Amino acid sequence: MNPSQQKVRQYWQAANARDWAAFAELLAEDIVYEVPQTRERVRGRQAYLRFNQTWPGDWEAELLRLLGEGDQAVSEIAFHLRQADSVKTETGISFFEFDAAGRICRIVDHWPAPYEPPPRACDCIERF
Template identity: 40%
Template sequence: MSLPDATFHAVDRTSMSRQAAQSYVDHLERRDWPGLAALLTDSVVYEMPQTRERIHGVDAFLRFNIEYPGDWHLRLRRVVADGSFAALWLDIRVGVEQQDACVWLEVSEHGLIRKIVDYWPESYDPPLGREHLVERW
């Protein structure tokens, strides 16, 4: 029995979104900036609701991560994908401090990440020094 075309397309998009999500975490953890850039659309949007910050574009997003302070590490606890969306549950460590975060990804029809929404457990004021990369809302 074969899947109807619409069902096959949804399954294919879901697989593509799951793969993009797993690769996203892998490239970030390895600090593989060219590999990470290859996963993103040029116009990627990154949002952090707790600090009301938004970053536009792959170059600013890469710089944000390259300049992020501390010895941070990511471990993927779970990924759930459906069509062009993926949700990640991450174990994030900076030094000895551990936090969980949820990240929502929106993936294009070409398998590139076009939007990232990064939810942290508590609201906080953003650290100084990244005003040149973000807009507040």
């Protein structure tokens, strides 16, 4: 596992453990976090830390896939949100960038929600 992959693994482990001191150590002071679907942006380590500390509910990020090389990495997670009598799971795809010191300086999160595709006039599509 290369350094960028290791940092992302540590990021998700610290988040799941709610180990906010370890989580903060992975972040650059000037980190920028963005979610294109909701057009949310959070700037700075302390703001991003508060953003995560105040996420509502009982959640866990299950790391499914991790790729990385040099100063970039991407992870796919199953984000499990436990509610009163059920668990809602969404897919999260996170793109990470690292600064010269090896800290996470940018994260772009994509939360693709499933949808039913439109009818097609071909038989080449396989549903899975």
